[in-house]
Amino acid sequence: MQGYTELNTYRYERKFVAHPLNRFATEAVVKQNSAFFVPAYSARYINNIYFDTPGLDCYFDNLFGNGERWKARLRWYGDKFGEISSPVLEFKIKKGLVGTKKSYPIPSFVFTQSVFNTGELSKLFDKAGLPDDIREKLVGLQPVLLNRYLRSYYTTLNKKFRITIDDQLEYFNMKPSWNHIQHSFKESNKVVVELKYDMDNNSHAGEISNQFPFRLDKNSKFVSGMSHFRNEIAQ
Template sequence: MSRTITDLADIGLDELNRTAALQTRVDRKYLATPAEVRTFLGALPADSRVLTIAGIREFRYVSVYFDTPGQDSYLASARGRRRRWKIRERDYLDSGMRWLEVKTCRGERTVKQRLQIDVAERGRWSAGDRHEMHRALSVCGMPSVPLDALAPRLNTSYLRTTLVEPGSGTRVTLDRRLIWTSADDVRAVRLGELTVVETKSAGMAPGRVDHLLWSIGVRPHRFSKFATGLAILEPGLPHNRWHSTIGHLRSRLREGRPETAAATMRSESS
C-alpha cells in the first residue's frame, strides 16, 4: 500500500535524540521532485516514524550563515578542503528557539555542535558562546578561525519534515520551499518545487533509505544550502564544485523579493 506522511507513526523529540541524534554522521543529499517524494514516502518501511511536536509535523526554519571577510568558510568548501567549517544561527520559528551551531567536516564525516542562545542581534555572542565555538573548532583541528571577524553572509528559510528509519537509526529530512536570501537583503532566490532530501547515518556505507532513493531514480547531488546557495546568488564566486548541481537547478530557480520571501516564511503553517 502506498504511504504518505499522515500514515506514519509519531516520534517525539526526546525519543528521536535518544535513537537517532547523529551529531557525528555522514550526510547524503538528494534533490527530488514532488512525484519522486510521493514515491519515496510510499516505499518507506512501514515502521518509519515522523517527528511530531505539539501535533506539528512540518517545521519552519530560518538560518543565518556567517563567514570571514576573506570567505574562508565558503572557499574551504569550494576548494574541497578536507577540513571545513560552517557557523550559523538557526531559528526554529514554531518553538521560538534560536541555536548557535558549529558544523565541522573531516572528509565525509560531519560533526555538529550547538548551544541555545537568546540574543536579539545576529552575531552578538557572549564570551561563553565564543569559548564553546572555539572549543568545537579546535577539537576538529581548526583553532585559528577568527570568530571576531565573522559576519552574516547568507540567509536561508524552508519547511522541514524529519523521518526516522528505526531499523538502521537513519534520520531523513525533507526540506521544501527553500529560499536563499543575500545577507544584505537585496536578492532572494527560491529553489522552486524541488525538495532537498538528506539522509544522515552513523556509518560510511549507504543505508537502506539511500538504496530506496536510488531504486526510484533519485541520485545524490553535491549540494550545500550555504555554499550552493551563495554560488547561485553570487555567480562570480568560484563554484566548479557545484557547477553540475547548479546547472541541474537553473531552470527551476525563481527570483523573488527578499521582503516577500521573509513574510511568506513567517506566515507558513504546517
C-alpha cells in the first residue's frame, strides 16, 4: 500500500496541537522549518476501527498514560463506507516515550453504514492467515470506535524525520454486535501535528520542534473518541 509505513524498530512520535491555526496555516509553518520539509504523499482520508477488551483495558491504559501499553485497530484509506480495499490490522505498542507497531494485511470487505454486524470482522480475521498469538489476542477484543480524519504527509530530504498533519477529525461509537453508524462526534477545529523519527535521531529533534509555535500534547484520537462516547467512565 503506497505510503504505508511498516515498523521494525521503535521510534518517537511527538504530538502537537496547532490551535488556533487551521490546516493551511499549520502546513505553512511546517514548510518554513529549517529542516526543509517537503510533501511525501498526497493528502488522504484515514479510517480506523479500534478494538478493546470488554473492560476497556486499552482505553484506560492510554487514558492514564501507562508506560507500557498497546492498542489495536483496523486501518484503511479513502472512503469510509463501501468496498474496503487493502485494510491493515495494526497493534501499536508503546514503551515509555517510544513506540512501534505490528502490521498484518487483511482481505477486503464491505463496510455498510446502515447495519454492520461486527461478527463479520471475526470471519474476516479468520481468512487473513494471522499468526496464532495474534488470533488469540483478537478473541478477547471487540470493536469500540470508528474514526476518520484527513492526513497530509511531509518528510525531510534525508527521510530521517516525518511530519503528519491531521484535521477533520470525526468519531463514531461502535458496539460489539450490530451497528447503525450515523451520529458522529467531530473535532472540527483541531489540527494535530506529529513529528516522527527513529531513536537514533532524537538528539536533532529539538532543533525542529523548537521552531514550532504549537503546544506539545499527548493527544490520542482513540482516547478523545472513547472519552466522548463513554464520558460517564472518563471522569
